[in-house]
Amino acid sequence: MPSMNNPSTPLLDQVQWPSDLRRLNPDQLAQLADELRQEVISAVGVTGGHLGSGLGVVELTTAIHYVFDTPEDKLVWDVGHQCYPHKILTGRRDRIRTLRQGGGLSGFTRRAESEYDPFGAAHSSTSISAALGFAVANKLADRPGKAIAVIGDGAMSAGMAYEAMNNARAAGNRLIVILNDNDMSIAPPVGGLSAYLARLVSSREFLGLRGLARRFARKLPRPLHNAARKTDEFARGMAMGGTLFEELGFYYVGPIDGHNLDQLIPVLENVRDAAEGPCLIHVVTQKGKGYAPAEAAADKYHGVQKFDVVTGAQAKAPPGPPSYTSVFAKALIAEAERDERICAITAAMPSGTGLDSFAEAFPDRSFDVGIAEQHAVTFAAGLAAQGMRPFCAIYSTFLQRAYDQVVHDVAIQNLPVRFAIDRAGLVGADGSTHAGSFDIAYLATLPNMVVMAAADEAELVHMVHTCALHDDGPAAVRYPRGNGVGVALPAVPQRLEIGKGRIVREGRQVAILSLGTRLEEALKAAEALEAKGLSTTVADLRFAKPLDETLIRRLLTTHEVAVTIEEGAIGGLGAHVLTLASDCGLIDNGLKLRTMRLPDIFQDQDKPEKQYADAKLDAAGIVDTVLTALRHNSAGVETARA
Numbered sequence: 261m262p263s264m265n266n267p268s269t270p271l272l273d274q275v276q277w278p279s280d281l282r283r284l285n286p287d288q289l290a291q292l293a294d295e296l297r298q299e300v301i302s303a304v305g306v307t308g309g310h311l312g313s314g315l316g317v318v319e320l321t322t323a324i325h326y327v328f329d330t331p332e333d334k335l336v337w338d339v340g341h342q343c344y345p346h347k348i349l350t351g352r353r354d355r356i357r358t359l360r361q362g363g364g365l366s367g368f369t370r371r372a373e374s375e376y377d378p379f380g381a382a383h384s385s386t387s388i389s390a391a392l393g394f395a396v397a398n399k400l401a402d403r404p405g406k407a408i409a410v411i412g413d414g415a416m417s418a419g420m421a422y423e424a425m426n427n428a429r430a431a432g433n434r435l436i437v438i439l440n441d442n443d444m445s446i447a448p449p450v451g452g453l454s455a456y457l458a459r460l461v462s463s464r465e466f467l468g469l470r471g472l473a474r475r476f477a478r479k480l481p482r483p484l485h486n487a488a489r490k491t492d493e494f495a496r497g498m499a500m501g502g503t504l505f506e507e508l509g510f511y512y513v514g515p516i517d518g519h520n521l522d523q524l525i526p527v528l529e530n531v532r533d534a535a536e537g538p539c540l541i542h543v544v545t546q547k548g549k550g551y552a553p554a555e556a557a558a559d560k561y562h563g564v565q566k567f568d569v570v571t572g573a574q575a576k577a578p579p580g581p582p583s584y585t586s587v588f589a590k591a592l593i594a595e596a597e598r599d600e601r602i603c604a605i606t607a608a609m610p611s612g613t614g615l616d617s618f619a620e621a622f623p624d625r626s627f628d629v630g631i632a633e634q635h636a637v638t639f640a641a642g643l644a645a646q647g648m649r650p651f652c653a654i655y656s657t658f659l660q661r662a663y664d665q666v667v668h669d670v671a672i673q674n675l676p677v678r679f680a681i682d683r684a685g686l687v688g689a690d691g692s693t694h695a696g697s698f699d700i701a702y703l704a705t706l707p708n709m710v711v712m713a714a715a716d717e718a719e720l721v722h723m724v725h726t727c728a729l730h731d732d733g734p735a736a737v738r739y740p741r742g743n744g745v746g747v748a749l750p751a752v753p754q755r756l757e758i759g760k761g762r763i764v765r766e767g768r769q770v771a772i773l774s775l776g777t778r779l780e781e782a783l784k785a786a787e788a789l790e791a792k793g794l795s796t797t798v799a800d801l802r803f804a805k806p807l808d809e810t811l812i813r814r815l816l817t818t819h820e821v822a823v824t825i826e827e828g829a830i831g832g833l834g835a836h837v838l839t840l841a842s843d844c845g846l847i848d849n850g851l852k853l854r855t856m857r858l859p860d861i862f863q864d865q866d867k868p869e870k871q872y873a874d875a876k877l878d879a880a881g882i883v884d885t886v887l888t889a890l891r892h893n894s895a896g897v898e899t900a901r902a
């Protein structure tokens with residue numbers, strides 16, 4: 261019996277590949293799109309994930325695969341979180357309910373998954389550059405194939421999109437950019453571009469077919485085209501277009517209704533066949549389209565937990581400790597109440613970073629700069645240079661995009677910019693593109709930088725306070741996605757001494773040097789080792805930079821074996837402790853030191869606790885590392901002794 265959980269999809273059942281889609285009559289496409297939308301809702305109700313953006317591109321996805329010869333024509337999605345309808349139409353409907361789970365489909369496009377995913381995505385604003393690459397390669401090889409980039413209005417706020425458009429003329433008519441304008445990022449969009457797009461959309465009705473026909477008359481072969489160019493009508497018509505995009509060398513077409521297949525299909529066909537290019541089609545859609553709970557939600561159901569498809573009610577997490585994000589936000593608000601120089605910057609992630617609540621408290625000192633991490637960091641540097649004390653709240657993975665700004669504009673100038681690095685470590689369902697694996701390595705290597713890692717939510721409060729008072733240069737505090745461990749939050753935050761760690765448990769034979777929230781596993785490992793007759797010290801180093809050299813040297817010289825552990829890739833804490841040991845000559849006399857860190861792979865999506873277990877970054881892994889080290893003789897050969 262068909263239901264919202266198990267929708268009736270007679271037409272969609274006939275479509276496994278785009279080639280099946282292209283055999284349908286055009287007048288069947290609207291029904292197919294409806295069935296596709298129901299399938300997306302039903303699937304995401306089971307898996308959770310990114311719903312609103314995919315619902316907004318159901319018709320667009322259908323039209324693109326109907327008009328273009330995918331996979332020969334290369335379809336590059338931007339961010340890729342809207343790719344669920346695309347995956348259903350490209351041979352992956354049978355696996356769509358494995359989305360974002362261990363061993364399942366990625367929640368973003370991935371080359372390894374399908375030839376219909378010519379380019380991986382997940383970080384925003386890469387699609388035009390990538391599509392331009394495909395287009396120019398086709399041009400150089402004299403291949404006819406088109407490259408189509410579908411980029412949202414939010415993603416269009418990142419500088420990388422303009423770098424690509426600035427070079428797009430090279431692709432001629434092989435590059436097509438479809439701007440999917442739903443007037444939403446994760447939050448409402450910000451900045452001048454958003455206002456410009458709104459003017460374009462509101463300045464006149466959607467282009468009617470006649471207007472489109474007239475406009476496309478100009479895409480005729482050059483002789484005819486030139487004739488048209490001389491007419492006033494041409495000049496007037498083009499002047500009415502998207503001037504910003506036309507100045508960058510695009511033919512601008514739009515705005516058109518992104519849910520109206522009767523408009524989409526002929527426009528895409530005309531653009532496909534146009535002799536001139538590159539072309540930018542401005543499509544207006546609604547995020548969450550066709551699902552009332554999503555349409556009504558402020559965030560349009562951008563990212564959802566599993567939900568009841570009938571009511572839209574999302575699964576609630578069991579009550580537990582507060583999230584690190586909320587602890588950070590409350591701590592920052594307290595600091596800003598104390599110091600009016602404190603301000604905060606997010607790159608289009610107000611809710612994810614907790615800065616939405618900071619903005620409610622301090623609207624004048626809170627800045628959402630759009631998806632523009634590079635600008636965010638240098639903007640913070642300017643604020644700091646002029647006396648403010650800015651907190652840049654950017655996920656670990658997204659801060660990677662602004663690395664040179666961190667080095668060049670903040671660290672070299674030794675400016676008091678604070679980096680609140682959320683989603684540090686493994687993040688679960690978003691997988692390898694979102695893992696916060698590298699920030700210790702990429703920040704602790706920088707002179708002047710202070711790098712802290714909170715072991716729990718109480719430590720996070722102390723570290724936000726310590727950052728807020730640290731005026732001698734830049735400081736970063738990292739903390740993971742998800743909830744704290746359940747320790748009491750301090751009524752009064754402490755100012756931590758920069759570069760000083762703490763002993764959490766005293767022992768004699770084994771020393772575990774922990775950084776960040778692996779402390780919980782380190783303490784469990786200590787219990788297990790103690791039960792094996794191995795007295796174990798656990799230290800929370802708190803700082804990856806500067807290291808607590810006194811504490812580390814003492815631990816390394818008074819214990820039989822020492823282990824470092826961190827939620828980061830090689831090149832982080834362990835590397836710095838090894839360098840210290842080497843510099844002090846401690847490795848000259850058979851020091852037993854092992855570093856535990858994330859494996860040298862990009863870890864796919866899975867539950868974080870399983871990801872860490874797979875990486876052996878848990879209590880069992882620590883015990884195994886210690887026992888193995890004790891079995892190694894001075895030649896590093898395993899002996900019988902355990």
Ligand SMILES: Cc1ncc(C[n+]2csc(CCOP(=O)(O)OP(=O)(O)O)c2C)c(N)n1
Nearest residue numbers: 313382383384412413414415444445446608
């Ligand atoms: C570099 C980078 N910064 C931040 C994000 C987080 N993020 C994912 S989707 C999104 C909003 C995208 O808005 P838009 O492009 O308009 O797509 P829509 O969700 O509206 O379809 C953001 C900020 C990201 N994926 N990449």
Ligand SMILES: CC(=O)[C@@H](O)[C@H](O)COP(=O)(O)O
Nearest residue numbers: 339341382563612683690741
């Ligand atoms: C698609 C994207 O990049 C964001 O929506 C991201 O998935 C958010 O991550 P969190 O769910 O950890 O906030």
Ligand SMILES: [Mg+2]
Nearest residue numbers: 412413414444
């Ligand atoms: Mg958008």
